[in-house]
Amino acid sequence: MAFQDTPLVIGGRSFASRLLVGTGKYADNPTMLRAIAASGAEVVTVAVRRVSLDRTQEEGILHHLDPKQVFLLANTAGCYTAEDAVRYARLAREAGFNEFIKLEVIGDQETLLPDTAGLLEAAKTLIAEGFKVMAYTNEDLITALRLQDLGCVAVMPLASPIGSGLGLLNPYHVRIIKKRLTVPVIVDAGVGTASDACLTMEQGVDGILMNTAIAAAQDPVAMGHAMRLAVEAGRAAYLAGRMPRREIAVPSSPTTGMLS
């Protein structure tokens, strides 16, 4: 029988794809839709923003995305305090799609690294209000454990800063987080290309969330396809269990039966 993976289950929702994608930064909506389709992602993130009152700007993304075809995961991107993140999360839930929220509380404009104190505070408030919180955090085990203890349905450590494309900077910490947590660990942010995604999945994490790596590629549709393959390959390689590393060569072919 061919290889078959188990589904990714987050907060009681089951997904076949372990790749979650964002919808920001695309040059145009048709490209975004084709890139998402090529990626095979079922979970698609969106942001909450003011409507443009003078109608000079783009209409909402739901004019293009069909919420029946994808699972909409609203984020609190751009929020710098727990209070703001909670406000955005409440507005997002009121749109009426689901009670999941990708919680971001940003601590610094240059690095967009998370404010973990604000994150824990916002997570606590939102979970008490019945939200299913997927928390974007840094690759720190203690914060990850606390987020799990609070009741987050997924913990999402970064590979490297948002939009940086630097890849997985800290495989050891991500691996440790995955080993110690029982809720899904989704690596969110920092993946730059397919090899980054593959290497990340080989750490044993449950999935990857990415946006810029696909949206800012020269050909986002081709990169969506590449990321799908990379996430599947990395996942399968992790489940397969890699061979041990050795410092010296070991021949692959028999050493007996050689001609004299």
Add this chain to the structure above:
Amino acid sequence: MIAALPRLHAVTDDRVVAEGGLAVRAERLAAVAGGELAVHLRSRALEGGAFLRLAREVREAIAPHGSWLVLNDRADVARAAGARAVVSGRAGLASADVRRAAPGLAVGRSVHDAGEARAAAAEGADFLVAGAVYATASHPGAAPAGPGLVRDAAAAGLPVLAIGGVTVERTAEVLAAGASGVAAIRALWDAADPAAAARAFLAALGPRGTLAVTVNGEPGEVPPGATLAALLARLGLDPRAVVVEHNRRIVRREGLAAAALADGDAVEIVHFVGGG
């Protein structure tokens, strides 16, 4: 969303323009009426370049008083001159095209019956100029529609300016019919003392009855008794496509029609956009 639409509109035509000294004359009105005055520059005779020069001159004279410059149809000139609004008629640019040409400017529409008013509201205009309400020397042959036209136009849900033979004496009648303000040519420009005429109009208009609200961080105004549902309708927004916060409290869709706005309220209207 339009910030506090002025209620006294001094409309020009080629005759008024040809009399000359328009910037100086407009400035006298602006000094009296300030933010309640809009000067509508209209000309069929002037080419683009001369029209823009005149528009800039008038804007520079009246803007320091908080008055608006409004142009007819010429969204390109309006944008270049720093006008606040563009009004177009039946044969003029559609509201969406005005917005494309002049983003951020308020869009007015000349209407002559209830059907045109509804059509203008549906295509996203910000305010209506309804006329001719009374007999007017500007359109000698036209039969006046009467104050009923103002009532019909106001039913479309947008602020209505009454035009056509409107005088200080008739202001109360058009306000009672639902007008937000008045527009006049002769009653202002031809008055023996235009500044005194403006003052008399302002007295007849009375204190502003509108509520000042902040919507998505922008100042605006709504009529007394307006609800969140009415605000969304006026902004051309589908309540199913947005989420509304009223003074930092989320108002559910089913509650929008019952949520009355008060002076000083803050409203946030959000939707989903692309994000990571």
